[in-house]
Amino acid sequence: MKERKNKLMQKVERPKTLKESALASLRDAITSNTLKPGTRLVERNLCESMGVSRTVVRECIRHLESERLVKGLPNSGFVVASISDAEAREIYEIRTMLECSAVKACSQVITPEIIKQLYDFHDDIALHLEKDDIKTALKLTTRFYELIFKTAEKHVSWVLVEQLNSRISRLRAYTLSSQGRKTAGPKDLYDMIKALEEHNPDTAVEICERHLREAYDIATTIDKGSDV
Known part of the structure; x- marks a missing residue:
């Protein structure tokens, strides 16, 4: 009976949130070198490009900063980080x-x-x-x-x-x-x-x-x- 129940139960994948989708898009652009090191991340441009709010963009940038893909500069916002x-x-x-x-x-x-x-x-x-x-x-x-x-x-x-x-x-x-x-x-x-x-x-x-x-x-x- 237990085996029959397991066969009936299929794992359901959770849909991605807007932030997760935006984060994956921005990460892909950086890891594939579409956004090159030193490129300034202008919030307005990213909002328009990905169709998300500034709040979502800021959360994505902060997340990518923790992955060391993005670097904050004093009084200059954020740029795509380089790899030494x-x-x-x-x-x-x-x-x-x-x-x-x-x-x-x-x-x-x-x-x-x-x-x-x-x-x-x-x-x-x-x-x-x-x-x-x-x-x-x-x-x-x-x-x-x-x-x-x-x-x-x-x-x-x-x-x-x-x-x-x-x-x-x-x-x-x-x-x-x-x-x-x-x-x-x-x-x-x-x-x-x-x-x-x-x-x-x-x-x-x-x-x-x-x-x-x-x-x-x-x-x-x-x-x-x-x-x-």
């Missing part, structure tokens, strides 16, 4: 430690069903990058890694990654603007999946490390702007 080379280096160091650990653990428990999902993510990421749809590719890449972490049961590690995801996505957007990265990046993901499929943790970790090292090298050579 030192911050980028530290983020990639943390990513390398956490992602390689998750990839290694994932290789030991991965199933054919998970492998298929990862290949599907890879195909979708590559397709959207071919179309220059960076925003969708970034979201899919986050889901790709989320699947790896959760398959590996690295739940605490994923919480830490989630806290950095906004800045990770910004750095990914920077690197994807470089020559050849739109094809080299998906190829690395494909090779990683192949190693996972073969339950070869050493190769999977090696590919993960190389992928992040190359991304970091690109990120440090790109002008990521300044706060003003």
Whole structure:
């Protein structure tokens, strides 16, 4: 009887509030580099662009300030924050430690069903990058890694990654603007999946490390702007 009840009960997703939708829109514009570092966030313009009130805009800006995507300047309002080379280096160091650990653990428990999902993510990421749809590719890449972490049961590690995801996505957007990265990046993901499929943790970790090292090298050579 209990099993029958569970089958009947479907999880209902809560509709996004106006603030949540506006926050996601503004965050996407920053992480995809549509709003570049140093860009001043003029409340009136944001209200008109997103069709929301100044109260909602102010709440969104404050939230993004806590994510370090936005920075307040004395007597000058808010601007899109930059990511320094030192911050980028530290983020990639943390990513390398956490992602390689998750990839290694994932290789030991991965199933054919998970492998298929990862290949599907890879195909979708590559397709959207071919179309220059960076925003969708970034979201899919986050889901790709989320699947790896959760398959590996690295739940605490994923919480830490989630806290950095906004800045990770910004750095990914920077690197994807470089020559050849739109094809080299998906190829690395494909090779990683192949190693996972073969339950070869050493190769999977090696590919993960190389992928992040190359991304970091690109990120440090790109002008990521300044706060003003």
